[in-house]
Amino acid sequence: MYKLYCRSFQQVMKATAFFLPWREPQLIDGINSLAELPVFIQHEGIETVLIVTDKGIAATGLMDSFLDGLRNKGIKFVIFDKTVPNPTIDNIEEALQLYKANSCQGLVAFGGGSPIDCAKGVGARLARPNKTIPQMKGILKVNKKMPPLFAVPTTAGTGSEATLACVVSNSETHEKYALMDTALIPHFAVLDPLLTVKLPKPITSTTGMDALTHAVEAYIGKSNTKQTRQWSIDAVKLIFENLYEAYSNGENIAARTNMQKAAYLAGMAFTRAYVGNVHAIAHTLSGFYNVPHGLANAVILPHVLDYYGESVHERLAELADAAGVCEPSDSTREKATKFIQAIKDLNEKMDIPSRVDCILDSDIPLMAERAIQEANPLYPVPQILRKEDMDKLIRTIGA
Known part of the structure; x- marks a missing residue:
C-alpha cells in the first residue's frame, strides 16, 4: 500500500506539471x-x-x-x-x-x-x-x-x-x-x-559530477518526458566528453563552455523530471556534516545505481550508449554495468573518494529517516526505498 500511495502521488504530480x-x-x-x-x-x-x-x-x-x-x-x-x-x-x-x-x-x-x-x-x-x-x-x-x-x-x-x-x-x-x-x-x-576557467580542480570535478547526477536521476525516474530524456542524454554525452578535459586543462574554453551547457541542460531536465534517492541521501549528508553537495552526489551516485540493480539496467544502457562507454554488441546488463563502472572510474581519475569517513553510527537512523521523508512520496524513483534501505546505503557510503 505504501508503494501504491507513493506511485499514485507521483502520477498526480506528473499530470499536474503539464499545467504549471x-x-x-x-x-x-x-x-x-x-x-x-x-x-x-x-x-x-x-x-x-x-x-x-x-x-x-x-x-x-x-x-x-x-x-x-x-x-x-x-x-x-x-x-x-x-x-x-x-x-x-x-x-x-x-x-x-x-x-x-x-x-x-x-x-x-x-x-x-x-x-x-x-x-x-x-x-x-x-x-x-x-x-x-x-x-x-x-x-x-x-x-x-x-x-x-x-x-x-x-x-x-x-x-x-x-x-x-x-x-x-x-x-x-x-x-x-x-x-x-x-x-x-x-x-x-x-x-x-x-x-569557470580558474576553478580549482576539486570544484570542477565535484560540480561536474553533480550535473551528471542530475541528468542520470532525471533520466531513470518515472516522471521523465521525451523532452527531459533528450536534455539528460545530451548532458550525459557532454559531461563524458568534456569533464575530465575541463578538470585536467582548466583553460580549455571549449570544454568549459560544454560543461556549462551540460549543467544547464541537466538542470532543465531535473527541474521537470525530479531527482531521486541520491539527492535525498546527499542532502542529509550535507545537512549533518556540511559535505559539499557535488561531492556528496559524486560519492553516492554509483552506490545507489548499484543498489537499484536490474530496475535501471535498460535506462543505464541507453545512457552508456550516449556516453560512449560500451560496445554496440554488449547486452543491456553489460552496458548498464559499464556505465556505473565509468562513473566510478571518472571519480577515481579526478581523486573523488568512493566513500566518506565522517558519518557517525549514532546519526544514521535520523539521517535515514530524513532521506526517506525527502524522497517519498515525491521523487519518482526507479525503486521506492524504505528506511532500512536508506540505512544500508548510508552505511555502505560511510564504510
Missing part, C-alpha cells in the same frame, strides 16, 4: 557574455540591485568588470557576500534585510549553487513576506511573482540557473530541504565560460 506556469530563463551565453548583463538589468527598469555572492567570489575579482558595467549604466548595487556553502535561513534573512534597506528592485546571484539558492530564498521571502522559509518548504508554496532574478553561475554543476528548486539548510536542526516552485526559476541566466 513553466518558463525557461532568458539565456545570455558565450565568451564575455557577462559584459551584456548590465544592459538587461537596465532594460528591466532596475535602479538598485542586490548582488548575492560569497566571500570567495568577492575576493577573486570575477565581479569587477560587471560592477564597472553597472556603474557605467548608472545602476546602484549592494553586495551580500556572506553566503555559506549549503546556505542557511540566517543567510537568506540577512540578505533580505539588505535588499529592503536599500530599496532594491532585483537580484543578481553570482557564484555557485549556494549564492543562487540564497538569492532564490530572498526572492521567495519577497514574494511571500508573511511566510517564513520553513513554511514554504516543499512543493508550490511560493506561487507569487518575485523580483527579477539574474543568475550568474561560476561553476558548471548545480544547474540552479535553470531550476525551480531552492535548497536551504537549518543550522540548528542540521536539516537540509528544498523549496520547489516555478516562481523560483531565474528570469535570466548568464553562461560565460570565462567565469
Whole structure:
C-alpha cells in the first residue's frame, strides 16, 4: 500500500506539471557574455540591485568588470557576500534585510549553487513576506511573482540557473530541504565560460559530477518526458566528453563552455523530471556534516545505481550508449554495468573518494529517516526505498 500511495502521488504530480506556469530563463551565453548583463538589468527598469555572492567570489575579482558595467549604466548595487556553502535561513534573512534597506528592485546571484539558492530564498521571502522559509518548504508554496532574478553561475554543476528548486539548510536542526516552485526559476541566466576557467580542480570535478547526477536521476525516474530524456542524454554525452578535459586543462574554453551547457541542460531536465534517492541521501549528508553537495552526489551516485540493480539496467544502457562507454554488441546488463563502472572510474581519475569517513553510527537512523521523508512520496524513483534501505546505503557510503 505504501508503494501504491507513493506511485499514485507521483502520477498526480506528473499530470499536474503539464499545467504549471513553466518558463525557461532568458539565456545570455558565450565568451564575455557577462559584459551584456548590465544592459538587461537596465532594460528591466532596475535602479538598485542586490548582488548575492560569497566571500570567495568577492575576493577573486570575477565581479569587477560587471560592477564597472553597472556603474557605467548608472545602476546602484549592494553586495551580500556572506553566503555559506549549503546556505542557511540566517543567510537568506540577512540578505533580505539588505535588499529592503536599500530599496532594491532585483537580484543578481553570482557564484555557485549556494549564492543562487540564497538569492532564490530572498526572492521567495519577497514574494511571500508573511511566510517564513520553513513554511514554504516543499512543493508550490511560493506561487507569487518575485523580483527579477539574474543568475550568474561560476561553476558548471548545480544547474540552479535553470531550476525551480531552492535548497536551504537549518543550522540548528542540521536539516537540509528544498523549496520547489516555478516562481523560483531565474528570469535570466548568464553562461560565460570565462567565469569557470580558474576553478580549482576539486570544484570542477565535484560540480561536474553533480550535473551528471542530475541528468542520470532525471533520466531513470518515472516522471521523465521525451523532452527531459533528450536534455539528460545530451548532458550525459557532454559531461563524458568534456569533464575530465575541463578538470585536467582548466583553460580549455571549449570544454568549459560544454560543461556549462551540460549543467544547464541537466538542470532543465531535473527541474521537470525530479531527482531521486541520491539527492535525498546527499542532502542529509550535507545537512549533518556540511559535505559539499557535488561531492556528496559524486560519492553516492554509483552506490545507489548499484543498489537499484536490474530496475535501471535498460535506462543505464541507453545512457552508456550516449556516453560512449560500451560496445554496440554488449547486452543491456553489460552496458548498464559499464556505465556505473565509468562513473566510478571518472571519480577515481579526478581523486573523488568512493566513500566518506565522517558519518557517525549514532546519526544514521535520523539521517535515514530524513532521506526517506525527502524522497517519498515525491521523487519518482526507479525503486521506492524504505528506511532500512536508506540505512544500508548510508552505511555502505560511510564504510
